[in-house]
Amino acid sequence: DQQVKQNSPSLSVQEGRISILNCDYTNSMFDYFLWYKKYPAEGPTFLISISSIKDKNEDGRFTVFLNKSAKHLSLHIVPSQPGDSAVYFCAASGIRVNAGKSTFGDGTTLTVKP
Amino acid sequence: DTAVSQTPKYLVTQMGNDKSIKCEQNLGHDTMYWYKQDSKKFLKIMFSYNNKELIINETVPNRFSPKSPDKAHLNLHINSLELGDSAVYFCASSQILSGTDLAGYTFGSGTRLTVV
Numbered sequence: 001d002q003q004v005k006q007n008s009p010s011l012s013v014q015e016g017r018i019s020i021l022n023c024d025y026t027n028s029m030f031d032y033f034l035w036y037k038k039y040p041a042e043g044p045t046f047l048i049s050i051s052s053i054k055d056k057n058e059d060g061r062f063t064v065f066l067n068k069s070a071k072h073l074s075l076h077i078v079p080s081q082p083g084d085s086a087v088y089f090c091a092a093s094g095i096r097v098n099a100g101k102s103t104f105g106d107g108t109t110l111t112v113k114p
Numbered sequence: 115d116t117a118v119s120q121t122p123k124y125l126v127t128q129m130g131n132d133k134s135i136k137c138e139q140n141l142g143h144d145t146m147y148w149y150k151q152d153s154k155k156f157l158k159i160m161f162s163y164n165n166k167e168l169i170i171n172e173t174v175p176n177r178f179s180p181k182s183p184d185k186a187h188l189n190l191h192i193n194s195l196e197l198g199d200s201a202v203y204f205c206a207s208s209q210i211l212s213g214t215d216l217a218g219y220t221f222g223s224g225t226r227l228t229v230v
Binding site for chain 1: 118147149154155156157158159162170204206218219220221222223224
């Protein structure tokens with residue numbers, strides 16, 4: 001049972017436009033949600049997180065939105081830049097879920113075209 | 115100065131061999147993890163240690179044995195390697211924070227294990 005899902009394996013956007021990456025989860029006990037970016041041959045790098053008590057968190061060009069009733073979160077990147085091209089993983093974590101470890105989605109490959 | 119370093123970066127070995135992957139973090143974090151990324155790119159937790167104590171042990175064959183000599187190191191030893199063990203193995207560390215923010219994991223660059 002995959003508790004965190006990213007249904008779009010890939011996304012292509014034009015430089016300067018908005019990139020929207022989506023993630024759905026099934027377990028309502030998750031307390032935190034995180035986004036990571038991964039370049040080839042490197043480990044994932046933490047981008048931004050949001051607590052389940054919030055519905056929005058912003059950090060520069062990156063904003064994460066959380067809709068708890070829909071069990072859905074999204075990452076918005078504005079404006080998108082070619083250097084944003086990478087695989088993006090969402091993850092969910094909770095003290096009451098799996099001893100607090102993060103459960104990852106299977107990633108969305110973002111390509112930003114110049 | 116690398117925050118989470120794993121060695122080796124690449125490992126090619128024959129079936130049946132025993133091999134180890136080493137991980138070290140210099141961030142002062144109290145929790146370390148091993149994740150496996152399979153051919154479908156899915157990141158799956160294997161083990162977690164907090165201050166040298168095993169706190170998560172997922173359904174992993176007992177051929178895989180983690181060892182944490184201190185809270186800055188978490189090594190992974192694999193006995194009797196099988197073809198299905200081929201994957202990228204990531205070490206990560208984190209500091210559990212109170213409050214409403216979660217800093218996320220710091221990952222190493224991964225070890226690509228190929229069993230032939």
